[in-house]
Amino acid sequence: KLSDGESIVAIMNAIGYDFAAPGNHEFDYGMKQFLNLVPLMNYGPYSANIVDLRTGKLLLPPYKIIQVEDKKIAFVGATTPESLNSSSPTHFQDDKGNFIYGFSEDDTGEALYKAIQKYVNEARSKGADYVFLVSHLGVNGATPRWSSPVVAAKTRGITGIIDGHSHEQFENWHLLNKDGMETFIAQTGTKLQTVGKIVIKPDGTITQELIRNVARKDPQIKSLVNKELGTYAAMLEKVVAKSTVTLYSDDPVKGERIVRQRECSLADFMADAFRAVLNTDAAVINGGAVRKNLPPGNISYNSLIEAFPFENMCVVIETSGQSILDALELGASKYPEENGGLLQVSGIRYTIDAT
Numbered sequence: 001k002l003s004d005g006e007s008i009v010a011i012m013n014a015i016g017y018d019f020a021a022p023g024n025h026e027f028d029y030g031m032k033q034f035l036n037l038v039p040l041m042n043y044g045p046y047s048a049n050i051v052d053l054r055t056g057k058l059l060l061p062p063y064k065i066i067q068v069e070d071k072k073i074a075f076v077g078a079t080t081p082e083s084l085n086s087s088s089p090t091h092f093q094d095d096k097g098n099f100i101y102g103f104s105e106d107d108t109g110e111a112l113y114k115a116i117q118k119y120v121n122e123a124r125s126k127g128a129d130y131v132f133l134v135s136h137l138g139v140n141g142a143t144p145r146w147s148s149p150v151v152a153a154k155t156r157g158i159t160g161i162i163d164g165h166s167h168e169q170f171e172n173w174h175l176l177n178k179d180g181m182e183t184f185i186a187q188t189g190t191k192l193q194t195v196g197k198i199v200i201k202p203d204g205t206i207t208q209e210l211i212r213n214v215a216r217k218d219p220q221i222k223s224l225v226n227k228e229l230g231t232y233a234a235m236l237e238k239v240v241a242k243s244t245v246t247l248y249s250d251d252p253v254k255g256e257r258i259v260r261q262r263e264c265s266l267a268d269f270m271a272d273a274f275r276a277v278l279n280t281d282a283a284v285i286n287g288g289a290v291r292k293n294l295p296p297g298n299i300s301y302n303s304l305i306e307a308f309p310f311e312n313m314c315v316v317i318e319t320s321g322q323s324i325l326d327a328l329e330l331g332a333s334k335y336p337e338e339n340g341g342l343l344q345v346s347g348i349r350y351t352i353d354a355t
């Protein structure tokens with residue numbers, strides 16, 4: 001956050017990544033900053049479906065082919081069209097509010113399938129023996145027509161999908177593509193819970209596994225991380241508040257995330273703070289913006305950043321009660337499923353009737 005992404009790019013370059021596809025949070029600092037970072041990335045990024053609407057051309061290269069011994073392995077990138085909303089829509093608009101970037105989005109999903117299929121075919125035509133879709137699409141909680149299982153079913157020629165976005169862990173999940181051929185989807189969770197390992201054997205069989213308890217530490221990478229952290233250490237360690245209770249966004253007993261399903265104390269506190277600072281009758285904050293638990297005691301600036309990591313802008317508006325009700329109902333529309341759009345509130349009380 002403090003380096004607008006530059007620190008992470010430097011670390012990923014040092015680790016030696018070969019390929020990356022952008023997800024919705026790559027745009028959290030705005031498209032201008034994202035495009036400033038792209039030339040610094042040794043690993044891409046790649047996406048088959050991000051379009052500059054002013055030219056009709058792809059914003060990024062769609063795929064990369066790597067020669068491994070006698071085989072050509074292609075990686076095609078894909079980015080969820082949900083980025084238009086899960087990141088700030090203004091990031092993709094000009095100063096008049098017109099969208100100048102798109103994600104091959106439509107009401108059917110066909111635009112996304114077509115975009116991905118085009119470059120899968122192109123990679124195959126260049127001799128790729130295997131084609132992997134490296135995607136930030138998601139499964140549970142993702143928009144169904146843009147989810148990785150549906151993309152797999154609506155396309156052909158994809159060996160497997162290395163997916164993200166929904167922060168799940170699964171391996172050896174096989175399903176049928178448009179030709180009735182098997183493909184697989186793999187996800188490693190979030191925050192290095194696991195590392196995914198895919199092995200292509202000489203006879204062409206493919207295995208996948210999730211490796212847990214990864215313990216290897218590279219001293220050069222560790223030194224670089226410490227250097228980046230040290231740049232901001234004084235600011236991050238500064239105590240800015242004190243709490244006598246736990247402020248939680250996860251269930252304090254079970255440890256499960258609840259901020260996208262029901263009320264929690266950390267989100268209550270944040271909404272109360274917004275209402276107080278902005279001097280409004282009510283305040284709302286979406287559950288997807290709130291992370292972490294804050295234990296009792298001193299709260300540092302770093303803890304606040306971890307709890308509220310996005311550069312969301314506060315906006316004061318005068319609106320009707322009906323508009324507020326509509327917003328609350330939209331936020332609760334997926335209940336009891338998780339929804340990052342669930343509204344946590346201050347100055348408002350509401351009950352969700354699941355029937």
